[in-house]
Amino acid sequence: MAFAAAGRTDLIRAVADAQQALIADKGESGADNAGFTAEVGRAATAAMAAFADGDYAQTVELLRPIRHIAHRFGGSHAQRDVIDLTLIEAAARDGQQSLADALRAERALQAGGALTA
Numbered sequence: 087m088a089f090a091a092a093g094r095t096d097l098i099r100a101v102a103d104a105q106q107a108l109i110a111d112k113g114e115s116g117a118d119n120a121g122f123t124a125e126v127g128r129a130a131t132a133a134m135a136a137f138a139d140g141d142y143a144q145t146v147e148l149l150r151p152i153r154h155i156a157h158r159f160g161g162s163h164a165q166r167d168v169i170d171l172t173l174i175e176a177a178a179r180d181g182q183q184s185l186a187d188a189l190r191a192e193r194a195l196q197a198g199g200a201l202t203a
Contacts, residue, residue, distance in 0.1 A: 087168060090138035098135040105131060122159050126152050130169065137172060142180035149173040 089097040105123045112120045133148035149169055156166050170189065177186040 087134055087172070090134045093138065095135055095138050098131060098138060102128070102131045102135065126156050126159055130156070133172065133176075137176055142176040143182075145176035146173060146180060146182060146185070149176070 089095070089101070105128050108120050109124045109128065129148045129152050133145045136142075136144035136148060149172060153169050153173060156169050159166075170193065174186050174189045174193075177183075177189065
């Protein structure tokens with residue numbers, strides 16, 4: 087995400103290449119990490135690259151399937167929340183307002199907040 091914000095798509099691509107190598111290797115010491123990377127990490131990295139490129143439809147397509155399984159990689163709630171926040175922003179920027187609104191409403195309900203117009 088930091089690389090996307092800095093416009094460093096070259097570094098995002100380097101991370102993606104390293105992820106692909108890890109997935110392909112699946113060495114014993116990295117088997118769990120390779121599995122996580124294949125399930126969540128690769129899509130999250132590709133989504134950040136798509137977001138940085140302004141391809142918000144692709145960002146949405148990549149993040150929607152992983153948003154409910156991202157907890158598998160651990161991290162704080164705030165770190166995992168970045169996936170939902172990026173998905174909401176990408177949907178809004180892509181003109182998918184119904185999806186963005188539904189995701190915002192879901193967040194409000196989970197937080198126990200009231201929905202406002």
